[in-house]
Amino acid sequence: MQLFRTDGQVVDLPHTGGSVPVDCKAAIRRTCSVTSADVSLIPTSPSDQLAVYGARLRISRGIDFGDGTQELVPLGLFRLDSVDGDPTLGPVTLSGQAIECIVQDDKFTTPYRATGTVVGAITALILRSIPDAQVVSLITDMAIGARTWDVEGDPWAAVQEIAAAAGAECYTNADGAFVISTLPDLSTAEPVWSVEAGEGGVYLKAKRGMSSAGVFNGVVARGEGTETGAAAVSYLATDDDPGSPTYWGGPFGRRPTFYSSATIINGASAQAAALLKLRAAKAPNATGDFSSLPNPALDAGDVLRVAHPDGLRELHQAASFSVPLEPGGDFPIATIGAKEDA
Numbered sequence: 001m002q003l004f005r006t007d008g009q010v011v012d013l014p015h016t017g018g019s020v021p022v023d024c025k026a027a028i029r030r031t032c033s034v035t036s037a038d039v040s041l042i043p044t045s046p047s048d049q050l051a052v053y054g055a056r057l058r059i060s061r062g063i064d065f066g067d068g069t070q071e072l073v074p075l076g077l078f079r080l081d082s083v084d085g086d087p088t089l090g091p092v093t094l095s096g097q098a099i100e101c102i103v104q105d106d107k108f109t110t111p112y113r114a115t116g117t118v119v120g121a122i123t124a125l126i127l128r129s130i131p132d133a134q135v136v137s138l139i140t141d142m143a144i145g146a147r148t149w150d151v152e153g154d155p156w157a158a159v160q161e162i163a164a165a166a167g168a169e170c171y172t173n174a175d176g177a178f179v180i181s182t183l184p185d186l187s188t189a190e191p192v193w194s195v196e197a198g199e200g201g202v203y204l205k206a207k208r209g210m211s212s213a214g215v216f217n218g219v220v221a222r223g224e225g226t227e228t229g230a231a232a233v234s235y236l237a238t239d240d241d242p243g244s245p246t247y248w249g250g251p252f253g254r255r256p257t258f259y260s261s262a263t264i265i266n267g268a269s270a271q272a273a274a275l276l277k278l279r280a281a282k283a284p285n286a287t288g289d290f291s292s293l294p295n296p297a298l299d300a301g302d303v304l305r306v307a308h309p310d311g312l313r314e315l316h317q318a319a320s321f322s323v324p325l326e327p328g329g330d331f332p333i334a335t336i337g338a339k340e341d342a
Helices: 046-052 100-105 118-129 155-164 267-281
Strands: 002-004 010-012 017-023 031-036 056-064 070-085 092-098 112-117 135-137 143-149 169-172 178-181 193-196 203-209 218-223 233-238 256-260 287-292 303-307 313-324 331-340
Touching: 031 056, 031 070, 056 092, 070 100, 092 100, 100 118, 100 155, 112 118, 112 155, 118 135, 118 143, 118 155, 118 178, 143 155, 155 169, 155 267, 203 303, 218 267, 233 267, 256 267
Parallel strands: 135 178, 193 303, 218 256
Antiparallel strands: 002 010, 002 056, 017 031, 017 313, 031 092, 056 070, 070 092, 112 143, 169 178, 203 287, 218 233, 287 331, 303 313, 313 331
């Protein structure tokens, strides 16, 4: 773990424990809580406080081979938000959030108008708060309608609204770069990890279930260029799979939800936004929560192949998990969808 102080110093910090929770449904996808025995980390003077407020943590987990070499996997770049502990005996706890929070906290002090394209508008919002940020786009860019946010508006919520016009989302990855991408499609994406029960596997335990609470099988996305006078557009996306338990018009019935934004200016962007929202809104064929040995390279949205002890094989999509920072440690993973794997 490295601490990047505001005075330019970079300090390697030994730590005794902690975790890095990752949740794709949270506004800030990654957070951290780390414990250290170094009581000197607790600010005791105004100069110490200045060096800590706004400092950043870079956290990794991996293998120490004992010969001076290591193989580390990054877990995130975080703004250090708090340091506390017993100033004499320790331990000290350092807590932080991924650097999306810098954009989120930089509320609009005057009305802010976004226009142009999805990638251009998102990049401008991020660089407004973090001038040296790296923004990586993995989508096909498209035009958006003009949209003005009021004073006190949340710039990070604005980023997500703009991304939705392209059926995408924005987040920081484990390296601290801002990524604009679409959620992998469970039906077509290649699994990135196999969680197998039995000898040599990493599967520990699991549970399966299903719930219709808060579930919708149709999304109407609407846009109207109120600032430019553009015609209103809309698109209804429905679960059109006859084999799905939430098939539109099937026994589940019709349960639409609605989304609107001035950034949606044509049928293509309305369709992209509707399909994005539908993927999160409809019920999966099954839900799952399971535990395995830790995999620090896992990211929210990754598709996993899970082989249960009874022989059932499923594809899951990771929604949230918490990477432990101490050796070993349980690694519970909640999924947003699952289907049987042929």
